[in-house]
Amino acid sequence: MKISLTDAPAAYDEVNIEIRQVLVNQDEDAEDPDSNGEENDEGEEDGGAEDNGWYSILDDSMTVNLLDYQNGNTLELGETELEAGQYNQIRLILGDNNNVVIDGETYNLSTPSAQQSGFKLLVNATVEEDQVYELVIDFDASQSIVETGNGNYILKPVLRTVDLEEQASISGTVLPVEAEPFVYAIVGQDTVGTQPDEEGNFKLVGLEDATYNVSFNPTNDAYADSLVEGIELEDGEEFEFEETIELESSGVLN
Numbered sequence: 071m072k073i074s075l076t077d078a079p080a081a082y083d084e085v086n087i088e089i090r091q092v093l094v095n096q097d098e099d100a101e102d103p104d105s106n107g108e109e110n111d112e113g114e115e116d117g118g119a120e121d122n123g124w125y126s127i128l129d130d131s132m133t134v135n136l137l138d139y140q141n142g143n144t145l146e147l148g149e150t151e152l153e154a155g156q157y158n159q160i161r162l163i164l165g166d167n168n169n170v171v172i173d174g175e176t177y178n179l180s181t182p183s184a185q186q187s188g189f190k191l192l193v194n195a196t197v198e199e200d201q202v203y204e205l206v207i208d209f210d211a212s213q214s215i216v217e218t219g220n221g222n223y224i225l226k227p228v229l230r231t232v233d234l235e236e237q238a239s240i241s242g243t244v245l246p247v248e249a250e251p252f253v254y255a256i257v258g259q260d261t262v263g264t265q266p267d268e269e270g271n272f273k274l275v276g277l278e279d280a281t282y283n284v285s286f287n288p289t290n291d292a293y294a295d296s297l298v299e300g301i302e303l304e305d306g307e308e309f310e311f312e313e314t315i316e317l318e319s320s321g322v323l324n
Contacts, residue, residue, distance in 0.1 A: 071157070071197055072149035073127045074206045076232075076275070077136040081289070082172055085136040085211040087179075087225075088165030092127040092147050092207075093188065094195075098158035100124065102187035124161070125150055133167060136211045141264045142239070142273035144206055154199040160231065161188030162207060168225055170215055179215065179225040193231050206232040208276060212263075232276030238303040240284060241273040242311030249288035249317045255301075256283045270314075279304050286315060294320040 073092055077085075093103050103124040127148045139145050168179040197203045213228040240255055244266055253272045254263040257280045266272040274284075280303060286296040296317055303309055 071127065071152050071195065072146065072202055072204045073160070074144035074146045074204070075134065075136075075139055076142070076144045076206050076208050077139050077211050082137065082170050082211065082215070083174065084169075084171035085215065086133055086167075086169050086171075087136060087209070088131060088133045088167040089128065089147065089162065090131045090165045091161070091163040091188065093124045093161040093163070094127060094150075094152070094157050095123050095125070095159045095161075096155060096157050097123055098192050100159055103161055103163075125152060131165060133165075136209055141267055141271075142241070142275050147207075149202070152197050154197055157195040157197060158193060160191040160193055160205075160207070162191065162227070162229065163188035164225075164227075170223055177221060177223050179223050181225045189227050189229060191229055191231050195233070204233075204235065206276065208232055208262075230276075236306055237275065238277040238279060238305075238307045238309065239273055239275045240277065240282065240301060240303070240309045240311075241271070242315060243270045244272060244286055244315040244317065245270045246293075246317065249290050249293035251286045251288040251293070251317065254285045254287065256285060257281065277303055279306070286317060288317055288320075291322045292320055293317045 071094060101122045127150050129148055134145060164181055168181060169176050170179055195203055195205060208230045210228040214226055216224050216226055218224055244251055247270050252263055252265055254261050255274045255277055262274050262277060264272050264274055282301045284298045284301060301309055
């Protein structure tokens with residue numbers, strides 16, 4: 071099994087997260103894993119990762135800026151060989167070295183006690199013999215950071231998992247780049263977002279089969295919002311806009 075990380079758009083300079091462990095288990099109700107390096111750890115040489123049926127995906131802790139992995143870009147966290155079968159739970163365990171950079175100033179991100187046992191993600195992953203199963207953890211930075219006042223921020227991760235082999239996507243180009251838009255695929259109350267690259271190219275990944283409205287929301291007030299309705303995705307389709315989306319002036323002068 072191979073697990074990677076991606077991020078939804080957020081209006082910050084940086085969102086730096088320390089990832090200590092990524093674990094997987096066949097049992098969705100498995101007991102909490104031992105924290106790697108704890109004195110009471112009863113695990114084997116892997117630092118406790120294989121206690122209670124847990125298998126470690128991430129070999130060494132790492133600190134990543136989530137904003138480097140938007141717009142369809144992913145960071146491979148690691149992979150491990152698993153026995154064929156059904157795997158139903160992933161745990162993402164974070165460290166203490168987390169911060170957010172806003173307007174050039176760095177603020178520490180305090181994390182809840184759940185970081186000890188990790189953040190639980192239920193999955194439905196079928197691992198077949200001699201096959202690589204690829205899964206992406208989508209870490210929504212914009213919804214995961216909560217301001218508590220007095221310049222203090224806490225991290226309450228909003229996460230989802232994406233099986234890229236079974237999911238659809240929407241891509242295209244939106245101009246001008248000066249509009250600095252966010253792009254959202256919307257179905258019902260669910261939203262998946264991204265921010266275009268320096269050339270205006272974007273890709274929304276991990277979409278379920280459904281009919282979507284795609285919203286283009288400039289952060290530059292000189293440009294107006296735009297909405298494309300009724301994009302129907304079936305059977306993991308990779309939809310691409312044939313023409314460039316041109317955002318119009320809002321009439322507001324900056």
